[in-house]
Amino acid sequence: MRLLLVFAKIGAVVFGGGFVMIPFIQREVVQHYGWLTQQQFVDAIALGQITPGPILISATFVGYKVQGMAGAVVATLAVFLPSFLMTVVAARHLPRLRRNPRAAGFLRGVLPAVVAMLVMAALTIGRATLWFDWRLLLLACAALALLVRWKVDAVYVVIGAGLAGFLLEH
Amino acid sequence: MSRHEDEPDAAAAMARRQPVRLRSLAGVMLKVGATGFGMGMVGVLQQEAVTRRAWLRQEEFADGLALANLLPGPIAVDAAVYVGYKLRGWAGATVCLLALLIPAFAIMLGLSIAYLRYGQVPQLHGVFRGLNAAVVALVLAVAYRVGKSTLKSAPQVALAAMALGAALLHADPMTLVLACGVIGALLLIPRPKVTP
Numbered sequence: 298m299r300l301l302l303v304f305a306k307i308g309a310v311v312f313g314g315g316f317v318m319i320p321f322i323q324r325e326v327v328q329h330y331g332w333l334t335q336q337q338f339v340d341a342i343a344l345g346q347i348t349p350g351p352i353l354i355s356a357t358f359v360g361y362k363v364q365g366m367a368g369a370v371v372a373t374l375a376v377f378l379p380s381f382l383m384t385v386v387a388a389r390h391l392p393r394l395r396r397n398p399r400a401a402g403f404l405r406g407v408l409p410a411v412v413a414m415l416v417m418a419a420l421t422i423g424r425a426t427l428w429f430d431w432r433l434l435l436l437a438c439a440a441l442a443l444l445v446r447w448k449v450d451a452v453y454v455v456i457g458a459g460l461a462g463f464l465l466e467h
Numbered sequence: 468m469s470r471h472e473d474e475p476d477a478a479a480a481m482a483r484r485q486p487v488r489l490r491s492l493a494g495v496m497l498k499v500g501a502t503g504f505g506m507g508m509v510g511v512l513q514q515e516a517v518t519r520r521a522w523l524r525q526e527e528f529a530d531g532l533a534l535a536n537l538l539p540g541p542i543a544v545d546a547a548v549y550v551g552y553k554l555r556g557w558a559g560a561t562v563c564l565l566a567l568l569i570p571a572f573a574i575m576l577g578l579s580i581a582y583l584r585y586g587q588v589p590q591l592h593g594v595f596r597g598l599n600a601a602v603v604a605l606v607l608a609v610a611y612r613v614g615k616s617t618l619k620s621a622p623q624v625a626l627a628a629m630a631l632g633a634a635l636l637h638a639d640p641m642t643l644v645l646a647c648g649v650i651g652a653l654l655l656i657p658r659p660k661v662t663p
Binding site: 306308309310311312316319320321324336337339340341342343344345346347348349350351352353354355357358361362366369373377379380381383384385387388391394398399400401402403404405406407408409410411412413414415416417418419422423425426427430433434436437438439440441443444445450451452454455457458459460461462463464465466467 | 500501502503504505507508530531534535536537538539540541543544545548549552553557560564567568570571572574575576578579580582583586590591592593594595596597598599600601602603604605606607608609610611612613614617618623624626627628629630631634635639640641643644645646647648649650651652653654655656657
């Protein structure tokens, strides 16, 4: 039940795509409820990345960890429910909504906050591991360059980084 | 699964507007969910719903994308729900959401079970440390992309800086995002353009 509420809440505020969920899930699931360790949380996001479909599917992992199969179903549905309802309702009022300057203003305010949240999420995840290992820091920089400068598909970057990590360890 | 119906002319198909069967809707969404990664799903969805099957006109689809941008939730999921609702109402929207999620859910469930059972194997330690680095890079890349398209004016940069400051002081992210939205709705209303 708590799983349902937490994930519905997260699903209601992930403006701007799945990655925005990271700080929210971290706050609720790792810091507040302690359902996952920081490491498991980061791994869950990496797994969500190599799975086809939305990144938000990482919710399945959290749900499974907390309550097994039923938890996985509940968390997954809960996280997509708010935007599902909003989309259907808004689809009827689309022309009016598009012309509404308040809605545009709201989004103009939300997106800078989203950028800040993302930077914060990267800092938190990075602080836990990368800080202590310059090779991983280098790997992260290389991955960032590939993503931003050469627009390499995220799936390949994640798989490549996993391989690189494996080789570094041996 | 229904293959591409032999419509000689997409416009003629639109004019007739036969209701799309829920089964074909589900088939297409299963495909989108199984072959698209993250934002890549939008591309697959567009190809299937607009280009191949002519279920929607390009402008209608673009409207759906604009809507998806405005609402919370992954853009591809919102867009798929929009397509389903446009074609078959509530039933279509529900079928689209579930079909889209089933492949990802099944794979993620499998990975979760494997991870919780074998994740502690020492040989895999390095892999996860590498993945860790990739996730940091991914998040920063998204921040860069969203930032480039939104931090265009001084007030927005200031808002982002303030939000980051508050986040460093452990403010609740949800409150922060909604507060910034309210500030935007009050202060950042776009000036009316000649062509809306």
